[in-house]
Amino acid sequence: MDDSLNFDTLAVRSGTLRTDYNEHSEALFLTSSFCFNSAAEAAERFKHSEDYYTYSRFTNPTVTMFQERLAVLEGGEACIATASGMSAILSVVMAAMQAGDHIVSSRALFGSTLGMFSQIFARFGITTTYVDPNDLDAWREAVRPETKLFFVETPSNPLTELCDIEAIGKIAKAAGALFVVDNSFCSPAVQQPLKLGADVVMHSATKLIDGQGRVLGGALVGSRAFIMEKVFPFVRTAGPTLSAFNAWVLLKGLETLSLRAERHSASALAVARWLESNPAVKRVYYPGLESHPQYELAQRQQRSGGSVLAFEVVGETPEEQRANAWRVIDGTKLCSITANLGDTRTTITHPATTTHSRVTPEARAAAGITEALLRMAIGLEDARDICADLAHGLGA
Numbered sequence: 202m203d204d205s206l207n208f209d210t211l212a213v214r215s216g217t218l219r220t221d222y223n224e225h226s227e228a229l230f231l232t233s234s235f236c237f238n239s240a241a242e243a244a245e246r247f248k249h250s251e252d253y254y255t256y257s258r259f260t261n262p263t264v265t266m267f268q269e270r271l272a273v274l275e276g277g278e279a280c281i282a283t284a285s286g287m288s289a290i291l292s293v294v295m296a297a298m299q300a301g302d303h304i305v306s307s308r309a310l311f312g313s314t315l316g317m318f319s320q321i322f323a324r325f326g327i328t329t330t331y332v333d334p335n336d337l338d339a340w341r342e343a344v345r346p347e348t349k350l351f352f353v354e355t356p357s358n359p360l361t362e363l364c365d366i367e368a369i370g371k372i373a374k375a376a377g378a379l380f381v382v383d384n385s386f387c388s389p390a391v392q393q394p395l396k397l398g399a400d401v402v403m404h405s406a407t408k409l410i411d412g413q414g415r416v417l418g419g420a421l422v423g424s425r426a427f428i429m430e431k432v433f434p435f436v437r438t439a440g441p442t443l444s445a446f447n448a449w450v451l452l453k454g455l456e457t458l459s460l461r462a463e464r465h466s467a468s469a470l471a472v473a474r475w476l477e478s479n480p481a482v483k484r485v486y487y488p489g490l491e492s493h494p495q496y497e498l499a500q501r502q503q504r505s506g507g508s509v510l511a512f513e514v515v516g517e518t519p520e521e522q523r524a525n526a527w528r529v530i531d532g533t534k535l536c537s538i539t540a541n542l543g544d545t546r547t548t549i550t551h552p553a554t555t556t557h558s559r560v561t562p563e564a565r566a567a568a569g570i571t572e573a574l575l576r577m578a579i580g581l582e583d584a585r586d587i588c589a590d591l592a593h594g595l596g597a
């Protein structure tokens with residue numbers, strides 16, 4: 202496909218493979234294996250399994266279509282899809298590292314990613330140093346001779362703190378480390394880390410790429426050499442492969458991604474502005490607001506503010522803050538009380554007592570997650586209805 206085409210065109214036109222029936226919409230290949238016309242053909246195809254369809258743990262045409270389309274949208278050479286976002290993280294580490302190697306990571310991480318680094322990889326001799334993502338000296342000082350990988354998520358959850366991808370990428374390059382960016386919060390419609398110096402983009406496709414809360418999926422996008430020579434052999438052998446059905450759902454999700462991302466961001470900005478003007482709200486965190494401390498970086502690095510925002514309600518004591526925050530949640534009739542994000546439906550959570558409840562109170566305080574804090578992932582409802590829903594518990 203012509204690479205000079207624009208994002209929205211590529212999102213609906215790239216990666217399509219047609220069968221002899223010339224179907225217009227992409228076919229769903231629900232088959233675990235593929236047949237051969239002769240013993241010689243089977244032998245040949247098994248020998249070059251990356252170029253042919255032999256068995257769906259290795260390759261499947263529906264999965265290929267999703268991989269090719271996502272690679273194009275991220276501006277990468279190749280993509281391997283995985284069963285979930287977490288299995289994408291597992292796969293990139295298994296592909297790039299071995300016992301004794303070291304990771305430098307932003308400390309603002311998705312909970313399961315933190316668990317993966319600190320508990321699971323540690324058992325296999327891969328250690329991790331966590332740094333303040335915006336302290337560039339801390340990144341430099343954390344590098345050791347055995348450092349092989351840098352990892353960031355931007356914006357962070359729940360406080361929407363940004364990492365400067367370009368600046369961290371330069372440090373990773375100087376250290377000879379593979380720079381992996383988890384782009385699940387933005388999707389390529391909002392942010393393209395490979396163009397800013399990342400080596401690999403990792404996705405939980407479960408979030409904005411599906412966008413409708415239906416299936417789990419993940420992906421890694423990067424250079425052809427790394428993805429095909431390092432990641433593909435691991436995924437093909439170990440089997441954290443994306444299913445054809447989920448690939449089909451995600452492929453269709455990519456077609457509407459840009460439209461959805463635009464609406465998510467526009468509505469999140471409208472809700473953030475409304476919250477900022479509400480006397481019952483103490484502070485709003487949203488990269489699209491001029492009051493965000495990294496507004497300039499957000500303007501440079503992201504096409505829009507994204508779908509996630511956080512805000513603090515007023516309250517003198519932690520008890521009063523929690524009561525006020527819970528009143529907002531319990532006052533909603535529209536918003537879903539759940540932690541998913543990037544969905545058509547708006548979600549609201551109280552991080553201190555849910556997603557971050559297992560973190561020690563000291564670590565929570567250090568991360569700025571107070572009892573007053575609420576996190577929202579704005580969906581595709583009319584923003585006026587979302588504001589009206591929040592007004593029940595906030596006072597109009």
Ligand SMILES: *Cc1c(COP(=O)(O)O)cnc(C)c1O
Pocket residue numbers: 285286287288311313314354383385386404405406407408417418419
């Ligand atoms: C959800 C999420 C993951 C994990 O993805 P799964 O698809 O649930 O395995 C990783 N990183 C971020 C930022 C996420 O939001």
